Amino acid sequence: MNVTSSILSVRDLGMSFGGVKAVDGLSLSVERGAIHGLIGPNGAGKTTTFNVISGYYTPSEGEVLFQGDRISGLPMYEVARRGVVRTFQHSTLFAEMTVLENALVGTHLAHRPKLAAAVAGLDKRDRNAALEKARAALDYFGLLSTADSRAGDLSHGHQRALGLAVAMASGPEVLLLDEPFTGMNPEETRTMMGLMEKLRDSGRTILIVEHDMRAIMGLCDRITVMNFGKLLTHGRPHEIRSHPEVISAYLGSARNVA
Amino acid sequence: MPSQLTRAGLWLLLICMLLAVPHGLSFSQQEILVFLTINVLVVTSYRLLALTGEWSLGHVVIMGVGAYASALASKELGIAVPVAMITGALTAALVAFGLSYPLFRMKGFYFLIGSFAAGEIIRLLWKRFRDPFGGPKGIKKIEPMPDFDIVIWRFDFFEPVSYYYFCLVVVGLSLWIMWRIEKSPLGLTFHAIHWQDKLAESAGINVRAYKTLAFVIASGFSGLAGALLAHYIGTINPNSFDLEQMVFVLTWTIVGGTATFFGPILGCAALVILNEIVLREFGFEQGRPLIYGFVLILSVLFLPRGLEGLLQDFTGALRGRGRQGSRQ
Ligand SMILES: Nc1ncnc2c1ncn2[C@@H]1O[C@H](COP(=O)(O)OP(=O)(O)OP(=O)(O)O)[C@@H](O)[C@H]1O
Ligand SMILES: [Mg+2]
Numbered sequence: 252m253n254v255t256s257s258i259l260s261v262r263d264l265g266m267s268f269g270g271v272k273a274v275d276g277l278s279l280s281v282e283r284g285a286i287h288g289l290i291g292p293n294g295a296g297k298t299t300t301f302n303v304i305s306g307y308y309t310p311s312e313g314e315v316l317f318q319g320d321r322i323s324g325l326p327m328y329e330v331a332r333r334g335v336v337r338t339f340q341h342s343t344l345f346a347e348m349t350v351l352e353n354a355l356v357g358t359h360l361a362h363r364p365k366l367a368a369a370v371a372g373l374d375k376r377d378r379n380a381a382l383e384k385a386r387a388a389l390d391y392f393g394l395l396s397t398a399d400s401r402a403g404d405l406s407h408g409h410q411r412a413l414g415l416a417v418a419m420a421s422g423p424e425v426l427l428l429d430e431p432f433t434g435m436n437p438e439e440t441r442t443m444m445g446l447m448e449k450l451r452d453s454g455r456t457i458l459i460v461e462h463d464m465r466a467i468m469g470l471c472d473r474i475t476v477m478n479f480g481k482l483l484t485h486g487r488p489h490e491i492r493s494h495p496e497v498i499s500a501y502l503g504s505a506r507n508v509a
Numbered sequence: 510m511p512s513q514l515t516r517a518g519l520w521l522l523l524i525c526m527l528l529a530v531p532h533g534l535s536f537s538q539q540e541i542l543v544f545l546t547i548n549v550l551v552v553t554s555y556r557l558l559a560l561t562g563e564w565s566l567g568h569v570v571i572m573g574v575g576a577y578a579s580a581l582a583s584k585e586l587g588i589a590v591p592v593a594m595i596t597g598a599l600t601a602a603l604v605a606f607g608l609s610y611p612l613f614r615m616k617g618f619y620f621l622i623g624s625f626a627a628g629e630i631i632r633l634l635w636k637r638f639r640d641p642f643g644g645p646k647g648i649k650k651i652e653p654m655p656d657f658d659i660v661i662w663r664f665d666f667f668e669p670v671s672y673y674y675f676c677l678v679v680v681g682l683s684l685w686i687m688w689r690i691e692k693s694p695l696g697l698t699f700h701a702i703h704w705q706d707k708l709a710e711s712a713g714i715n716v717r718a719y720k721t722l723a724f725v726i727a728s729g730f731s732g733l734a735g736a737l738l739a740h741y742i743g744t745i746n747p748n749s750f751d752l753e754q755m756v757f758v759l760t761w762t763i764v765g766g767t768a769t770f771f772g773p774i775l776g777c778a779a780l781v782i783l784n785e786i787v788l789r790e791f792g793f794e795q796g797r798p799l800i801y802g803f804v805l806i807l808s809v810l811f812l813p814r815g816l817e818g819l820l821q822d823f824t825g826a827l828r829g830r831g832r833q834g835s836r837q
């Protein structure tokens with residue numbers, strides 16, 4: 252593993268809830284500009300790992316480094332400010348707001364609202380720039396035609412895409428995606444995979460949790476496998492696919508590796 | 510543009526109506542109109558905090574902070590009344606800022622209870638400290654607004670009509686500011702925090718800071734309302750800002766509905782008019798809390814979207830299209 256090119260690294264991470272160790276001594280390192288998969292059976296601790304990286308939880312042990320700086324223990328908004336933005340496993344949107352408004356919230360970091368300017372109407376430039384950015388994010392994920400719909404009325408696949416657009420609108424360095432393809436049909440999944448490759452090629456780093464093995468194997472440059480909160484193994488897709496322990500971990504939870 | 514023209518026309522009509530209203534009323538009804546105007550500011554500022562999803566039981570006490578501060582500033586420090594009113598508003602905002610530190614460690618139900626406790630503590634301080642708050646008897650003989658002339662218009666502030674016009678300007682300006690805030694990216698941020706604070710935070714929004722901002726602005730305007738009240742009635746005491754008053758504010762807001770800017774105003778106006786016309790005319794004034802409780806239950810059961818929802822359905826049917834308010 253090349254340490255110098257890693258943008259995000261997790262060291263000996265531990266997270267326990269009462270007696271349950273949801274994450275136990277996990278280490279992983281994500282290279283800049285890579286799509287990195289984080290897989291494992293149900294309950295392996297993937298979402299908990301995301302929750303710790305994104306600042307939702309403070310880890311019980313270990314630390315998370317982003318570009319060499321420790322970010323574990325920082326509040327979620329501060330982690331986002333530094334450039335690490337996540338999406339949620341269960342569609343989490345501002346359901347009562349329009350699609351465009353959802354994306355506008357995503358532009359918060361670049362265009363912080365200012366009280367006096369807003370009242371005096373002197374923030375036109377900021378508002379227009381935010382609008383442009385929000386529209387661009389929607390356009391990227393093919394949602395521009397739905398801009399005025401209520402977000403809660405979108406199809407499930409479109410809701411997932413909107414979650415990505417909101418995250419994208421904040422212009423992050425690292426995107427943490429928790430099962431982005433659930434609820435998407437094969438066609439939507441394929442389109443979305445293409446968009447993620449495009450994102451990577453534009454220099455962004457993606458850490459992705461996903462149960463769709465075909466998508467993971469096709470998309471990822473590196474994969475980390477977890478089981479029972481611990482690191483099982485990591486490597487390139489072809490190494491993971493034929494790894495006996497990975498296969499048995501998945502068979503144990505009655506899921507198939509493609 | 511014709512639509513812009515009709516809009517301007519409607520505004521002009523509204524302003525003319527607001528100016529004309531007191532002239533058909535009796536003296537005591539004119540006084541009610543002054544209170545109504547002040548209460549419109551109270552409920553509108555209350556909604557500003559509710560935009561972030563938090564409901565406070567301390568809003569009326571904060572209003573009292575503005576009233577006390579303004580009364581004391583004019584009485585003890587000899588500050589001119591209009592400046593004292595601004596001092597009152599700023600003091601209320603400052604107190605809210607101090608309270609936000611413990612209060613926004615909680616949310617939802619706990620925030621509600623915490624805000625009630627904070628309010629009661631402030632009321633206890635007023636009762637306990639005779640100097641400067643006057644103890645349970647409160648403050649009497651508060652300076653009235655000084656009279657002044659605008660060209661040939663004489664504003665004599667013992668006249669409710671004059672004070673009503675003064676309130677109309679102050680409240681109108683305050684409402685305009687709050688309206689601008691709500692329609693700005695700041696308002697969108699408040700909405701976002703209400704609907705999904707976790708997602709808002711992951712988009713980089715410092716949820717606590719923005720809740721604090723909403724609370725401070727709302728409290729400032731509430732304090733301004735308190736100051737308007739204090740210099741009109743001339744005497745205030747801890748019981749002028751007790752839980753019963755808070756329940757009235759809650760009822761106005763809930764009956765009116767909080768989804769739109771005008772909901773709470775509608776609720777406030779409708780219930781005050783109901784109160785004055787129905788209850789007072791029929792000599793049933795003591796029944797006010799009872800009737801309010803009844804109206805509250807009825808509206809929760811049968812008007813979950815409040816009076817504003819009813820109005821939207823009505824105007825929607827008139828225009829022949831569904832309701833769809835657009836923001837930004
Ligand atoms: N807030 C919490 N309190 C208690 N236990 C929790 C909490 N969050 C997660 N856990 C437990 O931690 C373990 C890991 O959960 P996690 O959600 O991280 O798994 P996952 O790998 O994302 O699973 P899935 O693939 O089903 O999404 C589970 O046993 C879960 O019950
Ligand atoms: Mg999960």
